[in-house]
Amino acid sequence: MSASSFRLLVKNATQVVLVCRNGEEYLTRDGMQTLAVVENGSVLIGHDGLIKAVGPADIIESQFKGAKFDNVLDASGMCVIPGLVDAHTHPVWAGDRVHEFAMKLAGATYMEVHEAGGGIHFTVAHTRSATERQLLDGLQSRLERMMRAGTTLVECKSGYGLELDTELKMLRVINSARNSLPIGISATYCGAHAVPKGKTMEEATQDIVAVQLPKIKTQIASGELQVDNIDVFCEKGVFDLNSTRCILKAGKDMGLNINFHGDELHPMNSAHLGAELGALAISHLEEVTDDGITAMAKAKTSAVLLPTTAYILRLSPPRARDMLDAGVIVALGSDFNPNAYCCSMPMVMHLACVLMKMSMPEALAASTINAAYALNRSQTHGSLEIGKQGDLVIINAPRWEHLVYQFGGHQELIRYVIIKGEIVYENDKFYYHG
Ligand SMILES: N=CN[C@@H](CCC(=O)O)C(=O)O
Numbered sequence: 001m002s003a004s005s006f007r008l009l010v011k012n013a014t015q016v017v018l019v020c021r022n023g024e025e026y027l028t029r030d031g032m033q034t035l036a037v038v039e040n041g042s043v044l045i046g047h048d049g050l051i052k053a054v055g056p057a058d059i060i061e062s063q064f065k066g067a068k069f070d071n072v073l074d075a076s077g078m079c080v081i082p083g084l085v086d087a088h089t090h091p092v093w094a095g096d097r098v099h100e101f102a103m104k105l106a107g108a109t110y111m112e113v114h115e116a117g118g119g120i121h122f123t124v125a126h127t128r129s130a131t132e133r134q135l136l137d138g139l140q141s142r143l144e145r146m147m148r149a150g151t152t153l154v155e156c157k158s159g160y161g162l163e164l165d166t167e168l169k170m171l172r173v174i175n176s177a178r179n180s181l182p183i184g185i186s187a188t189y190c191g192a193h194a195v196p197k198g199k200t201m202e203e204a205t206q207d208i209v210a211v212q213l214p215k216i217k218t219q220i221a222s223g224e225l226q227v228d229n230i231d232v233f234c235e236k237g238v239f240d241l242n243s244t245r246c247i248l249k250a251g252k253d254m255g256l257n258i259n260f261h262g263d264e265l266h267p268m269n270s271a272h273l274g275a276e277l278g279a280l281a282i283s284h285l286e287e288v289t290d291d292g293i294t295a296m297a298k299a300k301t302s303a304v305l306l307p308t309t310a311y312i313l314r315l316s317p318p319r320a321r322d323m324l325d326a327g328v329i330v331a332l333g334s335d336f337n338p339n340a341y342c343c344s345m346p347m348v349m350h351l352a353c354v355l356m357k358m359s360m361p362e363a364l365a366a367s368t369i370n371a372a373y374a375l376n377r378s379q380t381h382g383s384l385e386i387g388k389q390g391d392l393v394i395i396n397a398p399r400w401e402h403l404v405y406q407f408g409g410h411q412e413l414i415r416y417v418i419i420k421g422e423i424v425y426e427n428d429k430f431y432y433h434g
């Protein structure tokens with residue numbers, strides 16, 4: 001091959017986990033059992049940030065003899081996996097809720113706290129009065145923390161404003177983070193995260209459909225905002241099925257992907273609604289019915305499961321095995337929010353394995369290709385294949401499964417995080433205890 005130049009060569013990794021190798025948009029149960037892995041492999045990333053070659057180290061070495069590389073990382077003894085994708089977070093807010101964690105540990109339920117004016121309402125009050133700069137500072141440090149834990153693409157929701165100005169403020173903050181940090185962002189408008197104090201559900205629905213969405217549409221058209229998805233918290237005492245349908249349809253009509261909270265605390269028929277509307281994803285699903293599972297499998301509506309929430313709220317975990325057996329596309333998310341303060345997808349994968357009985361390959365596929373599918377990004381993210389974005393995590397361990405197995409050990413295990421072929425995090429304090 002003629003001499004050419006590239007941004008990054010990662011060579012001689014003990015394992016390169018491709019996840020899949022045939023351009024799959026997602027994996028269902030059978031495809032998740034044995035992920036595509038190259039032993040002693042290399043990955044080459046071009047100046048455009050895209051993967052140019054991935055495969056056995058000796059083949060890549062001879063194929064690219066004489067080529068120039070801006071950067072070469074010798075990954076001998078280490079493993080490479082695709083950058084992790086976190087398909088569900090609420091990272092823009094002010095005011096922590098550590099006091100509510102104490103209440104919940106003492107026995108209060110999520111809805112008891114919410115109905116007493118705490119929970120989302122507490123965060124809404126603090127987020128409304130925070131400045132855009134304060135919110136951006138908080139968001140940036142949370143996203144950097146996620147990046148250090150291996151996340152390279154993350155879904156970020158608004159939803160602590162519940163009125164036009166604050167929802168727009170949150171979406172602008174997400175936009176600024178997109179422009180100032182290397183991490184990939186999928187932005188979600190979640191103005192229907194709760195019914196604001198002083199309004200009925202019907203009034204809140206009307207405000208979203210007639211006031212908030214049209215304004216957001218104008219700002220998307222003018223290029224002021226980039227918004228990818230629409231979300232509603234479809235739950236008893238929050239938004240019922242009809243209001244949810246009305247809001248999601250209005251969002252879909254303006255080109256947003258439907259990606260909403262459903263069947264979390266009560267069976268709401270959210271899964272049927274998502275399938276009916278062609279939703280790309282429904283999150284939570286702790287209370288989904290068997291029929292709902294069947295409907296999601298048929299519609300290829302992915303299930304974004306959030307083991308941190310079930311763990312913290314001591315709920316029965318979502319039925320991942322039943323969903324996988326029925327052919328549902330299962331993805332994972334951290335659900336980072338003031339209730340579930342977890343920025344780490346490796347910890348989410350561990351919880352998914354232990355609490356939801358997923359295998360480690362299933363958990364990795366759910367945190368890469370399937371999470372990318374939930375965000376409509378699996379053409380560009382979620383696996384190490386030629387032409388996809390060069391987002392990688394290099395783990396200082398001889399098998400990739402250590403990242404899941406060593407619960408809370410990701411900070412020591414992750415050696416490099418790479419986005420578009422650039423090192424965005426280098427850990428020089430790494431070590432490996434076998
Ligand atoms: N369930 C609704 N929304 C969030 C919690 C948000 C909050 O409590 O602030 C969730 O996905 O867990």
Ligand SMILES: [Zn+2]
Nearest residue numbers: 088090261335
């Ligand atoms: Zn959520």
